[in-house]
Amino acid sequence: MIKKMMCVLFVLVLTVALAACAGTGSKGTEDDKPTNTGSGNASTNPSTNTPNGASSELVVVSFGGNMAETQRKAIYKPFEEKYKVKIREVSPTDLGKLKAMVESGNVEWDVVDVGADFAFRGGKQGLLEKLDYNVIQKDGIYPEFVSDYGIGAYLFYVPIAYSLSDYSEDNHPKTWSEFWDTQKFPGKRSLWSIPQITMEQALLADGVKKEELYPLDIDRAFKSLDKIKKNVSVFWKNGDQPAQALVGGDASLATGYNGRLMNARKDGVPIGIEYNQVTVGGDAWVIPKGSKNKDLAMKFIAFATEPEQQANLSKINDIAPANKKSYELLSEEDKTRLGIKGTEQSQVIINMEYWAENYDQINERYQKWMMEK
Known part of the structure; x- marks a missing residue:
């Protein structure tokens, strides 16, 4: 009798198990669809595929x-x-x-x-x-x-930034030649610690037209940098340093990422930004x-x-x-905030192909120059 009951129980368990397997299979296609959970660093199952076979x-x-x-x-x-x-x-x-x-x-x-x-x-x-x-x-x-x-x-812009404690919106350097003019605009400067964009600024300051920048005259750029070196107090390495130098009194004028400079302004830091002749990377x-x-x-x-x-x-x-084409989708207020309005003709677009070929050798010379007294 006991053996008969055990057999019946075994059959019942087996039947339930088979039914469960059949149920999972019938809805498996729906459950396997990728779920849109938003962006983040959490990983998903790499074996899950979209209908065309690519990873989801x-x-x-x-x-x-x-x-x-x-x-x-x-x-x-x-x-x-x-x-x-x-x-x-x-x-x-x-x-x-x-x-x-x-x-x-x-x-x-x-x-x-x-x-x-x-x-x-x-x-x-x-x-x-x-x-x-x-x-x-x-x-x-x-x-x-x-x-x-x-x-x-x-794109990112590297404009002229100035301390509003030392200069005003009406009286500040508006070109790279004026940024280099320590007689007319005295005070310490802060420059980028990499040569890309800094070399272009030095040549523009020395009178080179933006249409005639490339190939860069590196010897001329360093001669131009020599003229201002004693007035450079900070060679900035991260994007927050220019604003810190300006508000802390370490510099009156600086170059810097416009996004970081704008963030500092939003936080109440008294700095101005000049977009004429802005240097543009990306x-x-x-x-x-x-x-x-x-x-x-x-x-x-x-x-x-x-x-x-x-x-x-x-x-x-x-x-x-x-x-x-995105400009058509931006408001006039956005264009002013971004430094686009009224500056398109004076913008200096950096030649990235040139820097891909020449960065290492120029950077080696620039790093040595910064260390020299």
Whole structure:
């Protein structure tokens, strides 16, 4: 009798188990669809695929901080909603790690925000995928930030900044020649500790026209820097230092990232910003060679460089769009805040291809010059 009851019980358990398995299978397709949970650093199951076979997770690398927050709102979340994929954010950008990934054949990143000069250099070094300009529209993007391997992500301005304790909005240097004029505009200066953009400023101060800057006359640039060196109190390394130098009295005049300078102003720091002859650099989106999601990465870059997303970046943060068509989507107030209004003709766009070829040797000389008394 006991054996008979055990047999019946076994059959019942087996029947329930089989029914459970059948139930899971019937709804498995729905449960396996990627869930749009928003951007963040949490990882998802890498085996989950979209219907076209690509991974449902795109790994996007940026420099982090406030810029990453801006990109999340203006680009990542709208892209996730449009393509029903998950973006996993990684920061900060690390070019050494990118190179190691490509050389080892174990590429974990799909899209990377880099300095625009690396798009030229990394492409020549075989570290990047060629961009598909049948997918990505480069029309409207500043041509100085377009190459086979990268395209402009956003622009950053390096203007003249001045302490409102020492100068006023009516009386301050309005050109690089005046920034260099220590007789007319006395006081300590703060310059960037890297040569890119600083060399251009030195040559503009010495009278070189912006159309005749390249190739840079480096000997002339250093002679120009020699004229101001004794008045340079701070060679800044991070974006917060110029504002700190101005408010702390270490400098009366400085160069600096306009976004960081604007943030300081919003916090009540008494500094002014002059956008005439503003020097313009920028970042670019690239795809590491061997990305497992190259096609989706192309779509991401196409989306990120469209006028609407570019304009939304500039509405949230004090950075200029790399796409000129975005200007039509910005208010006059936005254009004034960003330093765009009335300055397009005087802007000095940095030649990133030149710096990709010449940065190392110029930087070595510049670092030695800074150390010399």
